[in-house]
Amino acid sequence: MNQLYEQSETDSDTQYDSEPQYDSDTQYDYEPQHEDIIIYRNTYKLYRGHKYVLTFPDEWILNEMAHTGRQCPNCVNVNAEGIADGFGMWRGVIIGYCMNCAEHSYRYSRGYGFQGQAVENIPVVVEIFTAAWYTYLAQIDLNSVGNIEMNPEDTIENYIDLCEIQEQNAYLEYMNQDDGYDSSF
Numbered sequence: 001m002n003q004l005y006e007q008s009e010t011d012s013d014t015q016y017d018s019e020p021q022y023d024s025d026t027q028y029d030y031e032p033q034h035e036d037i038i039i040y041r042n043t044y045k046l047y048r049g050h051k052y053v054l055t056f057p058d059e060w061i062l063n064e065m066a067h068t069g070r071q072c073p074n075c076v077n078v079n080a081e082g083i084a085d086g087f088g089m090w091r092g093v094i095i096g097y098c099m100n101c102a103e104h105s106y107r108y109s110r111g112y113g114f115q116g117q118a119v120e121n122i123p124v125v126v127e128i129f130t131a132a133w134y135t136y137l138a139q140i141d142l143n144s145v146g147n148i149e150m151n152p153e154d155t156i157e158n159y160i161d162l163c164e165i166q167e168q169n170a171y172l173e174y175m176n177q178d179d180g181y182d183s184s185f
Contacts, residue, residue, distance in 0.1 A: 043144060047061050051146070052094045053090075053093055053095045060110055065106075069094070069097060072088075074086065075087060075088035075097050075098045078092075082150075083151050085153070087114045087116045088113075090118045090154050091145060091147050091151050092147055092151065095114070095132070095145070096110070097110055097114070098115075099115055101113065111130055112132070114132075117158050142154075143156065
């Protein structure tokens with residue numbers, strides 16, 4: 001059974017009514033009448049016509065800055081062929097923010113941002129560890145998220161290849177850092 005939470009009309013903050021509402025497993029992918037309803041399905045949640053991974057924080061969905069997330073063409077994009085290729089998407093489902101939104105709008109408080117195919121841009125040296133894959137996505141199996149037809153490039157094999165490339169680049173960046181040590185003695 002899917003659960004609905006509706007924002008109270010009298011509250012200005014994101015407060016939920018004390019009793020959750022349940023739908024009757026009716027299948028629909030259209031915009032709910034009340035804009036602040038999150039519809040929970042078995043494999044995703046739906047808000048304003050966008051699918052989110054189930055573990056994506058509700059607070060972030062309801063309190064997104066303008067021009068970020070679902071309003072950002074880098075985070076969420078579906079091209080003319082119907083392929084969902086936004087950097088923050090996996091097979092048509094939003095899993096996070098693009099690198100620009102993560103850094104410039106949210107200052108990494110909502111993860112480090114994605115560079116496509118579920119690869120997160122984790123810096124070599126971090127002060128606050130907020131990586132999506134170690135927080136809200138930690139228990140997610142990518143094989144069970146979304147529809148492969150939404151983006152045929154989103155495969156586990158491509159994800160692993162990109163992670164290995166990212167790891168190699170991070171290692172090279174780390175090795176080429178100037179640590180201030182003078183080895184010319």
